[in-house]
Amino acid sequence: MSTAADQLLDLLPASPDAYPQNLDLVRNAVLVIRLDAAAYRAASFLDDRILGPGTRGGWLPGGAVTAAARAVAAPRPLHFIFHSGHVGSTLLSRLLDETGLVLGLREPLPLRALADAHDVLPMPESLLGPGQFAALLDAMLRLWSRGYDATRAVVVKATSTAGRIAIPLLEASASSRAVYLNVPAEPYLATLLGGANSLVDLRGHAPGRMRRLCVRLSAPPAPLHAMSPGELAALGWLAETLSQREALARFPDRVLALDFEALLADIRSVLDRVLAHFGLDPPPGFLEGIATSAVLRRYSKSPELAYAPGEREAGLAESRQRNRGEIARGLAWLERLARTEPRVATLLAAHPA
Numbered sequence: 001m002s003t004a005a006d007q008l009l010d011l012l013p014a015s016p017d018a019y020p021q022n023l024d025l026v027r028n029a030v031l032v033i034r035l036d037a038a039a040y041r042a043a044s045f046l047d048d049r050i051l052g053p054g055t056r057g058g059w060l061p062g063g064a065v066t067a068a069a070r071a072v073a074a075p076r077p078l079h080f081i082f083h084s085g086h087v088g089s090t091l092l093s094r095l096l097d098e099t100g101l102v103l104g105l106r107e108p109l110p111l112r113a114l115a116d117a118h119d120v121l122p123m124p125e126s127l128l129g130p131g132q133f134a135a136l137l138d139a140m141l142r143l144w145s146r147g148y149d150a151t152r153a154v155v156v157k158a159t160s161t162a163g164r165i166a167i168p169l170l171e172a173s174a175s176s177r178a179v180y181l182n183v184p185a186e187p188y189l190a191t192l193l194g195g196a197n198s199l200v201d202l203r204g205h206a207p208g209r210m211r212r213l214c215v216r217l218s219a220p221p222a223p224l225h226a227m228s229p230g231e232l233a234a235l236g237w238l239a240e241t242l243s244q245r246e247a248l249a250r251f252p253d254r255v256l257a258l259d260f261e262a263l264l265a266d267i268r269s270v271l272d273r274v275l276a277h278f279g280l281d282p283p284p285g286f287l288e289g290i291a292t293s294a295v296l297r298r299y300s301k302s303p304e305l306a307y308a309p310g311e312r313e314a315g316l317a318e319s320r321q322r323n324r325g326e327i328a329r330g331l332a333w334l335e336r337l338a339r340t341e342p343r344v345a346t347l348l349a350a351h352p353a
Helices: 004-009 037-044 062-069 088-098 109-119 130-144 160-174 187-193 198-214 227-248 260-265 267-276 284-292 311-322 325-340 341-349
Strands: 018-024 030-033 059-063 078-083 102-106 153-157 177-181 255-259 301-305
Touching: 004 030, 004 059, 004 062, 018 059, 018 187, 030 062, 030 284, 037 102, 059 062, 062 130, 078 088, 078 160, 078 227, 088 102, 088 153, 088 177, 088 267, 102 255, 109 130, 109 160, 109 284, 130 160, 160 177, 160 198, 160 227, 177 227, 177 260, 177 311, 187 198, 187 227, 187 311, 198 227, 227 255, 227 341, 255 260, 255 267, 260 267, 267 284, 325 341
Parallel strands: 078 153, 078 177, 102 153, 177 255
Antiparallel strands: 018 030, 030 059
């Protein structure tokens, strides 16, 4: 390996400044790049959007990265934010950053790769055996647990669909805790259908969500090609909410269920619960001043954009008017499933529209 690669490997166990940004299971390689604390804090997503002409780093052999991970000397407590998508997870992550105690890792690409690998683990086409997957997962958990001097905990915010491996993650990291954000079906549908790229997003995630749903139902629902946008949104809510309920059932003391609208209604109280759940004591005066935090006046996923009070409510009202028919179709799809599927009926009773 080159001198630059050797330097990255030497830095990996000691500092989050060497960040494992991506995994390539075909090549058994890990893309490790240089980041600093300011870059982590600025990043809404740790995917390819953080790469640019000035990015320093390179692809390293997977075995060398796994060996380096075993040498992590001072791991911090590692926790997770799971969510159903578009329910305030980035906002919560940024609010935790504001404590100065948390290193937030927002949507790391290796977590998506691990979720994809876990999906096919029992199948002949899997590139990883169970032992190899466990070793790779352990390496990522160790590398995610590195922190800076002020870091008291690292909080990984997963992508919405990565909630499907919440249970394997928490099994592998016995001291980790998680928050799982969600909303009832109707505001979820209104939010998703109101987005500029909603149909692309819904169709892109739909095949995986349908596969997950089919193994949980007694009979498969209508095929994707026959589903309307509102029904696709309902499929998304159902698949991700089932993942949430399964994680809660498996780890009732380690997974804290949160409703995004409850968070918005009383940010101080809910954030206090989250900090306590993660074993963190907020700095003096932090909670008292959180309602005036600049984070609440910016769009979490694009902080350069202002976000005025009432903007979410206005957007929901507009979507409910414009997408009334599709919202009704999605809710009706859920109600039809609930008549024959007790698990769906239980979810709708627990999350009334």
